[in-house]
Amino acid sequence: MNKLLIIVIDGCSPEYISKETTPNLYRIAKDGFCKGVKAAIPSVTNVNHATILSGRFPSEHGVVGNYYYNKDTGEQGFIESPDFIKADTILNIMHQKGASTALLTVKGKVLEVFGKGVDFRISMQDPNDIFARYLEMPPPPPVGSLEANGWILEACYKLLKKNNPDVVYCTTNDYMMHNYAPDTEEAIQQMKEIDSWIGKIYDLDHTREIYITADHGMSKKTHLINLQNIMDSKGYQVVCHPPIKDRYIENHIYQEGGVLFLYFKKEQDEKTEEILSFLEEAPYVDMVCSKEEAAKKFNLPIDLIGDYVVLAAEDYAFGEIEGEELVTENVRTHGSLYERAIPLIAVNAKEVPEKYRYSRDIVKIILED
The missing domain is CATH 3.30.1360.110 (Domain 2, Phosphonoacetate Hydrolase)
Structure with a gap:
């Protein structure tokens, strides 16, 4: 099995990607491919992390939002535990087969819900101090900041360089996308930083199987x-x-x-x-x-x-x-049909571009291989 890396740029509509702003993504696409695919509906974070990680639609994995409501009892609350996902993730499947796995996220809830079967885990929101020191990371910035995404991608780069786990899932936060349109200076600079780290990550190993996508648009x-x-x-x-x-x-x-x-x-x-x-x-x-x-x-x-x-x-x-x-x-x-369109940039992919129609196809195809 090839080393596998999935990077999810939270909230990254296709409009945030351009030759001028994200040249490394274009470089990776030239070596592989770039195309538009569809996110799951509702086009929200938990639903689509579950979809990408399991290679299944919500009808099978059971996650339909960030928040739940029980009609019979009136109980409601945030989805922040693994009890809500009914399908295995690629992280846990590969972990059980003996592969080393990693999950890096800005948002703490992603680790709480999808962290089963993960060897290397880091949440920028609640970092493990020992692991952060091991990676020689600076103190984390606030989750809701323009600095957060660079921090988690730097951690991903350092982890790949030091330990090179077999299966890595790294996801950012969509604070920037919620606050800045693609043509603003803040968005351009943020995407340049994201692109720079992804370029460095790619250059660590050009044989790595890499998929870069989004959980939803904006x-x-x-x-x-x-x-x-x-x-x-x-x-x-x-x-x-x-x-x-x-x-x-x-x-x-x-x-x-x-x-x-x-x-x-x-x-x-x-x-x-x-x-x-x-x-x-x-x-x-x-x-x-x-x-x-x-x-x-x-x-x-x-x-x-x-x-x-x-x-x-x-x-x-x-x-x-x-x-x-x-x-x-x-x-x-986001959340509607108008935020369903997302990019997929892949290199050393398992299949030809035409086989990828939805974000769930990334892991679906890997597990079928």
Whole structure:
């Protein structure tokens, strides 16, 4: 088996990549390939790390968000433990076969959820002091900072140089993408730094099997909608559950995202047709699907996505704002169909580019080999 490295640039829409800003990514693509692929829906972090790491869609791995809701008990909370993922990750599979494995992440929750079967583990949010000293790393910057991604990629470079594990998964944080559009100076400088470290990592071993992708894209939103307040004001007995919700409020100040799971409080709500008609006509709704339709269309587990799934229109996101609507110029987020397009740059890949349509195909193909 070739040495394997998967780098996930959190929130990296294709627009952040250019010959001028990311020349090393272009260099790697020239040696391999670059193409667009699709993320899983909802286009949020936990869902897509689970998808990439397992090589399976949510219908099989069972992770449908960053946040869960139990309709029967009313319990809700953050997804921050391995109990939520029902499929094995490539890290654990290869670990059981005797391979050395590593997981490096800015966000601590990624290690908490996906850290089973990992030999070398580092979370920038809560670093192991001994391991950080072993890698000769400086003290970590804040998670919500422009310095975070360079820190974790430097750690990845140093780990590969010192120990060269067989299977490495390294992921950044999307703080920059949430706050800066691709054409801003901050974004350009951040992508140059990311690109520089990836170039150094590639040059350690040109025979390594490398995949560089994103968990989801990122889009500007001009309208935030509090659908829960709207439902309540109309007397509709519906719980609007935001699967994007997480602890990183520097990324999601309003917990805003492009998807909601709707749980009807009554099994047979006489207002169901009225509610659905209202949503279908709302300018902020791109699509509303029954759980059966959504499960089939997006490969989702039918028992974990509410009664209906609502996806936001292109310029809209659902958020926990005061009132019903907020017009804004300062929000960039994800979760909807409009953040599904992501890049895939690969070198020494197992298959030809045409075989890769979704981010899950990276590991799916490796495990089938």
